[in-house]
Structures are given as C-alpha cells and as structure tokens.
Amino acid sequence: MYRSILIPTDGTAITAKAVASGIALAKALGARLSTITVKEPFPYSAISEMQPIPPQEFYDAQERIALNRVKEVVAAADQAGLECQAFTVEAPHPWEAIVDHAKAQSCDLIVMASHGRRGVSALLLGSETTRVLVHCEVPVLVVK
Template sequence: MFTRILFPTDGSDATPKALRYALDLARLCGAELHTISAKELFPYGAVSDLQPTPPQEFLQAQERTASERVKAVMEAAQEAGIPCRASTVEAAHPWEAICDYAGQHRCDLIVMASHGRHGLAALLRGSETPRVLGHCGVPVLVVR
C-alpha cells in the first residue's frame, strides 16, 4: 500500500508516539521510512540585530539539533529493521519543507505528530500540521 513514508520530526514530546505509528506502518507495508527535521533560517535584517548569536553559531546549532532529531529516528528504524533515509532541511516554514520533500521523494504518506494546540497557543507557537494538511497532496496521518 505505502512504499515511502515521510516522518517529519521536531523533537517534541509528541514525537515518540507518532514515530511508533510510522514504524509500525512501514513494517506492515514493507515501506522505506524517510525522516526530516527543519532548520530555522538565520533572521537576517532588522531582527538579526536582536539575535545574540552570530550567524555561523546559530546555523551550526540548528544543524546540530536537526541532526540529533533525525539520528534518533534512524536509530529507532534500525532497531525495528526498517530502512530509513534522513535529511535536515533549511526552511522558512517547516510545512513547506515537508510538502516539498514529500513531492521530490515521491512519498506516499506523511505521518506526523500533532501537539494539540488550539486558539492563542496555536497562533503564538504555530502549528505545522494544519498547514501540511491544507497544502500537501500526499495523505497525512496525524497522531495525537
């Protein structure tokens, strides 16, 4: 049924539960798992004056964090005997990176965690899941 499952990870508390679903589905379908973690872009311009970290340090920290996230997924996939490809991607908007990756790599399912934020919390902290659902042509399994 599915051959390539995309699992975007942000390292949040909701990630482990969603990862279990992604791994179980990949095992059942004999699918390859793809995992990505988005790195924030350095806020060049007026905002960068407020950024206490120099650009290179900021970017290195973003890469380190994103790499740790996908490494954790890769290790879980390896333990489960599931082939896994991992990438870190720079993105102004993670939902765009998720949709782009899914299309470029011909993923046929996205499994992602939902934080369950609503109202002001969703507005202030953002929520990528509704944006992926609204903009991506690939089926999405949302795990709460």
C-alpha cells in the same frame, strides 16, 4: 498500499509517538522510510549590525540539533529492522519544507504528530500539521 513514508520530527515527546506509529506502519507494509527535520534560518535583523550570535555558530548549532533529531528516528527504525533515510533542511516555514520534500521524494504518506492545541492558542500559534494537511496532496496520518 503505501510504499514510501515520511516522518517529520521536531524532537518533542509527541513526535516520538508519530515516529513509533510511522515505523510500525512501514514495517507492516514493507514501505521505504525517511525522516526530515527543518532548521530555522538565521534571524537577520535590519535594526542592528550586532547579532546576538555569529551566523556560523548559529548554523552549526542548528545542524547539530537537526542531526540529533533525525538520528533518533534512524536509530528507532534500525531497532525495528528498517532502513531510514534522514534529511535536514533549512526553511522559514516547516510545513512548506515537509510538503516540498514529500513531493520531491515521491512519498505517498506523511506520518506526523499533532500538538493538540485548541481554541485561541491554535488560532494564534497555528499548527504545522494543519498547514501540511491543507497544502499537501499526499495523505497525512496525524498521531495524537
């Protein structure tokens, strides 16, 4: 059925549910497992020459945060007896990075969380999960 499962993570509690579901599914199917987290690009500003934080310091902090997020997924997979490849990428739009990564790695299922926004907040804030669903050709299992 599914041979390669991708689990995007943003380190939130709701994502932990998707991680557990993705790992259980990978174990049951004997599928290859990978995880990805997307780092924010440096917020350059044309208005000011002075940045609130030096670029390298920002990049280092983003990488540290990203590595901690994927390490949690790798550790959970390891506890279940599975190997998990971890990836961190920088992108202005996480959904694009997830879709591109799934395609590049030949993933045939994405397991990700829904933050459950509804109404105006969903309209204004949008949802990375919704964008992945709309733009991805790979099946997406949404965990609430």
